[in-house]
Amino acid sequence: MTKELINEFKDVVNENYGIYLDCLMCFLITLNDFEEKIERYAKKIGYTFVNQDKIPFSHYSPTRDKYLHTETHGEFKSRMSKGGKNYNFVGNTFIISVYAFWEDHYRQKIASSMGKKKNELKEPIMGDIRLIRNSLVHHKAIALKEIEECEVLQIFKEGDTICFSDEQIFEIVEHINNYMDKLLSSIE
Template identity: 35%
Template sequence: MQQKDTDPISEFEEIIENLYGLYLDSTVGLVKLVEFLNNVRTTMIQKLEKSDPKIDNPEYLDNQLFIYGEGNPNTSEALKLHECTQEEFYKRNSENGRNHIYMGNLTLISIYHYWESFYRGKIAEFKKIRKEDLQLSIMGDLGKLRRSIVHHRGIALKDVEKCE
């Protein structure tokens, strides 16, 4: 993002747009990861049909590891960064899976953090009012959602019922 001489309201709107774009890009990317895994699995099943028909099924592949790493995985110098089963990978990246939920949560938390830690004060100063006097119901609602996400593992606290 380029630094421009804009009012803080426009700056904050741009931050929100950029975060929303990141969320959309990320969730599309997650869907593409699942498509990639499905293509790899289809190829693996076709190969296994020829070499070992007893294990040419999705259940066998579900239990196989999916590993992120650095370096050649066939050498001892390879660095394993993360591993999970293919089933875990598929579930967390599928639409409405855990990673989609996390991306939504991170987006919401980020928007609220930008507001509360910086832009609320900057916008109040721009409008020549006290920070405490600048209240937007939507930001109050985001604060309630944020508390549920951060402090209650994403389970809505009672005050979320009061959101507008």
């Protein structure tokens, strides 16, 4: 049972990572498609990209017959670009999601199946994710002082805006998978 639970959590982490990567690909495709359409439209009416960046852009909600979100073309492109708000959001959401699955579901089950208490199942990577998650959820993605206690993910200092690069998210996934492999070897 322990082995199955550990592998199930690994699957959850890797599935969440796949969704993260899918989102990044969608941002890139959407941005490229948007820029191509804008370029064609700009040529047609004689606008420059600078002028286009100031034109309002809205997401229409057909079920409500109104616009729920508006921004300029420039704001849209910035948000969809690598390092923009959307990239930061999905990276931060990945961290929050993985921690929630671990802390609220798998940690207790895995510990119990190993004959341990939940708090006996500790690993620096999971503690670091907890500290980062606290800053994400409770401090609007601004690093709290406690983030400097991270042992593995020594990325942020107090007051930093928390945003991850693709490489950092990949490394986090590797650290979690290595921890799960370590747990698996301890029961074999």
